[in-house]
Amino acid sequence: MLTRSLPAAPVGQSPRTPAVRWEADTGGPIEWRPVHDADSVYVSNPEAVTALNTGDGSLRWKAEIGEALPDVPVPVPNGPVLVQSRGNRGETWHALDPTDGHELWSVKAHDLATNPWIDPAGRVYVLSRAEAGAPWRFSCRDPWTGAEKWSIAEREPEYQWYQPPVYIDGTLFIGAASEGKYRLSALDPDTGQARWSFDEGRWVIAPQLGPDHELIAVSEKLDDEDRPYAAVAHAFDACTGEHKWQRILHESSDQSSAKIIHAMISDLVVAPDGTVLISGPVTEGEKSGLLALDSATGEVRWQVVTDEYPLELKLAENGDVYYSTFSSQSDGYHLYRLDPHTGQPRWTHEEPQGPGWLPQVLQAPAGSLYVEQATRLTHLDPETGKVRWQSAPFPASIALATIPGAVLLGSWTDNRLGLVAADTGEPRWVYSAGPDFGLDPSIGDTILVSTGAAGHVIAMDTD
Template sequence: MPPSPSTGTDAEAESPRYAGQYLLEGQLGSGGMGVVHLARSASGLRLAVKVVHAEFAQDPEFRGRFRQEVAAARRVSGAFTAPVVDADPDAERPWMATLFIPGPTLSEYVKRNGALAPARLRRLTAGLAEALRDIHRAGVVHRDLKPSNVLLAGDGPKVIDFGISRPSDSELRTETGKLIGTPPFMAPEQFRRPREVGPAADVFALGSVIVHAATGSGPFDSDSPYLVAYQVVHEEPDLTGVPDELLPLVARCLAKEPEDRPTPDELMAGLRSVSASYDTQAFIPGQRTGDPGQHTDGPGPRTDEPGSYADESASYAEEPGSYAEEPASYADEPGQHAGGRAARPARTAGRAPEEEPPTHRRAAPAAAAGRSQAHGMPPAGGRKRRRWPVAVAVAAGLALGAGAVAHVGSGDPRTPAESARPAPFQPWDIDLSARGAEASGLPQCVHTPGTLYCVRPGVLAAAVDPDDGDVRWARAAAGARADGDVRPPVLSGGLLHVFSDGGRRLDALDPATGRTRWSQDVARYDGRIAHVGGTVLLTGRDSQVTALDAATGERVWRRAVDGVTQPVFQSYGDRIAYAVDADGTGTRVTAVDPRTGDAHWQRRLDGALGLVGAHDGVLWFTSTSVTHSDTDAVVRYDTADGTQRRTALRYPLAGAQAVVRDDTVYLLSADGALVAVDTRTSAQLWQIQTSVSFPSAPVAAGRRVYLGGADGRVVAVDAAKGALLGQTRARPGAARESVVAWLPSPLAADGRVYAAAGDGSLFVVDGTDPAAW
């Protein structure tokens, strides 16, 4: 059903109109602890905003629990959850805003459509195993995984509601004599030893969820929650109706002792060897087969079809009574978390060129770890008990860059190579720094065949060997961390151009040594600086453009460009400088020769357009809605014959960034929606939800589209099919709850993908096998 406004005479009829800065447009659902509203951010992002009931807002214990929920949800924001956008647990009515994810809950889907078919069941199992792997790696145990807390989005299941989860550093404790959770999906230790509940409890719940999805009933069902609890602790699960190929894995998940259950990684390994015909579609990318459009044929609805989520709006609310009746807190048992990956030791970058060279160390090749398929215990037969419909709390007496890094400079950004490499791939990661510098922030790099050139706040520039991560030279920025506003490096005129002093100075460095060849004060140009075809174009406030030779720094010409006021130039490797000026009624585009300042041509096009690519006389634009400021169309303009082809998007995209490759425009919105548009045929090829909020600009390289997340993840998507291929682990760093204003894009070259993470590291992964990330 669609969101509904607050009505009636109860307390929630007096719901606030705003939560923080977000206007609450209607209710998505109501649960025991709060109300979930549909809302929009100022940029147009659709959000699900949870506002707690007024009665609980006055309870200090509940505020502590809600604060814990916010912290846990922030830790696990990613591809398998609803990312947290904002929260205020200290407000008069505490609230938390997450991205709105279209799709029914598993509970709703099974109730409406019946049990899942075996192929869909396998994909669901794989998706939930991946979700638990990432949740546990973040140091969180969910503790209430159940069908109503699993959203079936178009790109795979999403786990929601961390209201009773337990982060590893929790300062809260489980109150003696009280338990929280939903009995049919609780593990035996949640009844017997609640203080010892760890990640294995979530695996037990996963087994129960899969049984429910396969049969419409749980493995432990009764009209009485007390009897359910007894069955969970003492009886064997009823697995009648579970497909034979999944029986051993599900039985192991439901083992009574935590140590007998598989980890999420072991579960995924077991799934891969279930049968030769196993097809995981979007959930285990390495096993993908079949039709390109099949990635939307999972249990969830297609996210690009109108009305696919209109009747599922209550999916964000907790089931009434699930744990509201017994206030409780969380156990803190360090060392109980499974599935984590040991961090690679950070390596310190080299010293400045004038000093002794840094010690070079090659990172050890990644060890190939594999697990044999785990054998399950015999399935338990028996009757199918009636499903217990209500979740309650039980007493304890019964015994979880805007493309800047992706090929910056005068080359063609649409053709990064993904060719084979003669040497075996060896992953590495480094902490890029320099002597005398307190480096902090994300590295930004440009790639050449033999060197990565990078900058970072506190590091003026560094040269990195792309094969092993060794730093050949590095220079500290003047003022160290005072240089907090860095811009991407550019290779032009045979020199490395970097910005220093907060962008107020342009330095041209020798790429081999890092020594300064020339320097120019550019403060008066307010960032209106462009590198085009070996020329640096600086636009002053008086609209006069000054052109410098990129190799020498000498002035080549100075003049105003006819018909253009304060032009900001863009270039896409064709040695033409484009100035784009949208005035609300149309857009004027001027093509300028950077060597002379002469205008080749000037056109006025319809709509508010932003240039996103140019090649062989063809320009590609995104069109912005004047009323909503969302991207609503893609425009292809051919300068040879003046034809303008406009392709409307099925749904407008908020905060979209775009990249062009071979007449296809890939658009990535601020909420993680990725769309492919063929501008020759005016067809929208596909749309998927990557679940990466506020991502980097996308990068199109070979058969892949790459994007980066604020938590350091890199996501790979099949450019032709729109299928998720894989993602790296999160590298959020110490400031895991902070929001990064701008992210550098991944850099794809020579079959590798280089990326920067929130922890300040620079790392590389094998671009030929994203499924292994």
């Protein structure tokens, strides 16, 4: 149970329950986690959306949609609230007025990709298709009117290789397909016109921007006659599309191993100094690792080769590299802090791998570093890798988020939340949330919890 996972409280004390700022009954089960904007908290009830006042939980409005809601509402900054519904005849995007919930516009299609994408200017991008088997279309719409500004044929009927668009410095970068050919395009977000494009294999990792405006991307080539699989890194001039360099990361002549290697592609990060870090199949054979390239030339700065599977790749505040791997239940999990100039480890932290669970790393402000695992939570000193504190073992999965001065733990097996002090791990409070609870921990000094079938939203104090 979660209460056993928390560090022991001082003698004679036990974790208290949290202070509740407000609690609201939404009138029906809540099917997804709550989301919020500056004024409202939004939740999905069966076939309806409820908006509550963020300050006191009072009802602002309730919009009856009339169909099942397969995902959370999406508030557009300074715009409407987008809601996806699903019925017998297809799916629909609804745009609701944030002040009173009335419908501003809707778009119906046979299929909609989950959740639209919203760029910093508030433009809404939707991936949809008109009927089963039809090509997918990628369209840009005005958030207030729903008017289609432009659209392009995005993909042939299958879109499982689709990567979300990336908006960088006024340009929309997207991997698209036409007549069986895959293409990376730089689009004008106002018109949809291509500023430049490059034909290549499937684009498997979202592009990143280098310090000298290089666009770094990784593609896969599959089913070539002599080379069933190749993973290739590319650099382009983000403005002109000039292909500056490419480097083969991994290639295989065996189709079966190619499928295994494909699943290992995991991460691409561009450090501020121009080091391109790529985690995945970066060597020949069946080994994986971490490759550091120069963003200007594509030359290898250093590499780490391992028999283990890559997990996460993150940058520390000073530019050091956090890199995690796992191998098996017996060998477990390793987290490394690497020198960004040489790839040499500054320290290594080991954890046993729990059954069916892979640890995850979370960085908090001021450099705090936490390793989340099924059996415990570990707080590491980011400079030395030494354990500052560790929760007691407990047989439950946890979800983790950091808020100012504290760490939030959530057990999905006993339906509890726990808040512990970030510096000591001492418990602040424990709360029984009930089955199917949802969580939004990012609303200032308040934690929002939805109670699933009970249909309540609760605003809790973080103190």
